[in-house]
Amino acid sequence: MSSHHIVRTDQEPALIIANGQSCSNELLGQLLEWSPLVVVLDSAIQRVIDLNIKVDVLLGDFDRDFDPAFYEQQQFPLEIVYTPNQDKTDLEKAFDYLIDRKIPAVNVVWATGRRADHSITNMTNIVRYRNKLKIVILDDYSKIFLLQPDFKKWYTANSILSLIPVGTVTGITSNNLTYELNDDTLIMGYRTGSSNSVKEDGIVSIEHKSGDLLLMECED
Missing domain, CATH: 2.60.120.320 (Thiamin pyrophosphokinase, thiamin-binding domain)
Structure with missing residues (x-):
């Protein structure tokens, strides 16, 4: 799969790649094409590199002897964001990172499938960010977002x-x-x-x- 970015403006949604069930290359390619910023959770980075995707930000708590420097060499330039807070999921930490950068919207893939507890948490956590970040979770079968009144x-x-x-x-x-x-x-x-x-x-x-x-x- 090719790298990303036709546009380089924060007017388009960022993209977070989590570590659930993979989506189709077609869907992932469409999202990458228009994403100004690609954030990957540490648990998914090797799967992403195997698809030859250029990453902007690697984020996580880097536990289990995880060495972010190894991926920094492969993905240069790459921003490494260490988020050790165990009271939040890595996906929530990625949302917080985008909010701090004043990025208004994000698409999220690989956030459903595999473990049911992760899928339910990821979907319902959308509501926690309702006034801070516009979140859309996508997979090959669904597009999920919070409705305005x-x-x-x-x-x-x-x-x-x-x-x-x-x-x-x-x-x-x-x-x-x-x-x-x-x-x-x-x-x-x-x-x-x-x-x-x-x-x-x-x-x-x-x-x-x-x-x-x-x-x-x-x-x-």
């Missing part, structure tokens, strides 16, 4: 959309979904909006009054 977007008919509450979400009203919501409440573990779909080509609107609501654009 008033969301509108154009979709083709039959597109699969899942509404997943993180906790309790109230006052949800939709338009142009197969199974409409009308001032409804969704509660994680009790009632979710999984596997809904778009009724017809056009704008889908989803409003909610309180709570944190994830939208998952899904493909089988």
Whole structure:
């Protein structure tokens, strides 16, 4: 796989490569092409190098006799960011790093699959950064992001959309979904909006009054 960067401006989302299930080279290549900054977690760096990807930042706690200098020689110039805080995951530390650099948005790959606990934590942690960083998690089957209270977007008919509450979400009203919501409440573990779909080509609107609501654009 080729290196990255058509653009070199922080107006485009950065890219974080975590250490879950790999995505397709096609998806990864599309994201790399437009990412001004590529951050890789230490647990994934060898997998990334094996794909011949140029990395900008290597971040992690560097435990288990991990030697970042070895990768610095292979990826020069490479910024090494040591984050020993054990109260946060490496992905959370990468979010904090981007916030400190005043980068407003990030795409994340390899953050789902493999260990279920990591996948759930990575997806639900989006809400912790709602006012600091726009986060989108992608894999070959889903695009996951946090909805603003008033969301509108154009979709083709039959597109699969899942509404997943993180906790309790109230006052949800939709338009142009197969199974409409009308001032409804969704509660994680009790009632979710999984596997809904778009009724017809056009704008889908989803409003909610309180709570944190994830939208998952899904493909089988």
